[in-house]
Amino acid sequence: MTAQNTESIIKNDDYSYKTSYTAVRKARRFALQGLYEWLMTDHRFANEHRDFLGGNEPHAIVARTRADNAMHTVHLGYYHELMREIPEKAGELTIEISRYLDRSFDRLDPIERAVLLIGAYELKYSLHIPYKVVLDEAMQLNTYFGATDAHKLINAVLDRYAKLVRQTEKNEKITEPSKTGDVPNLG
Numbered sequence: 001m002t003a004q005n006t007e008s009i010i011k012n013d014d015y016s017y018k019t020s021y022t023a024v025r026k027a028r029r030f031a032l033q034g035l036y037e038w039l040m041t042d043h044r045f046a047n048e049h050r051d052f053l054g055g056n057e058p059h060a061i062v063a064r065t066r067a068d069n070a071m072h073t074v075h076l077g078y079y080h081e082l083m084r085e086i087p088e089k090a091g092e093l094t095i096e097i098s099r100y101l102d103r104s105f106d107r108l109d110p111i112e113r114a115v116l117l118i119g120a121y122e123l124k125y126s127l128h129i130p131y132k133v134v135l136d137e138a139m140q141l142n143t144y145f146g147a148t149d150a151h152k153l154i155n156a157v158l159d160r161y162a163k164l165v166r167q168t169e170k171n172e173k174i175t176e177p178s179k180t181g182d183v184p185n186l187g
Contacts (some may be wrong), residue, residue: 013110023075025137028118030074031082032141035114036086042184058087086121093120096164111146112154119158124165131162131169 038058062083062137097120098105119138122129136159
């Protein structure tokens, strides 16, 4: 495997530097754990028990996670982005992906909710990551943390959501000429 295959350039308004896929994957894993904690506490309390609200906001989770873990191999910029942006956009993302669910988003397992939020965020806002990579990474997160059969739901929902938010990317894949020079089948 070449160095080009093992490294990517992550570009965002806040940062632009080289990092490995492994560091980005670790950022997702820590973000999943942080979002799980947030979904189980502050997010839930905001909706159910407002008197318990506070003290476990995403920035507090990030600070505690960084203090308790050796994060020198984690892409910290991407981890911070996920932990900042996903909670801010959770309402919007939940509404958008709920169209593809057969039950209420709140009835899903918290791990599934966190995986779906990360996947939906990356599909909509991290356009530098190909949609197939987003789906694969969501499957990896589920394999590592989630229930055995949850991958079916996650894959189905994110694939359908990708058709909405990544329509241009999916259409470009269809209309690209094949390597053999054949005209692609559009029908």
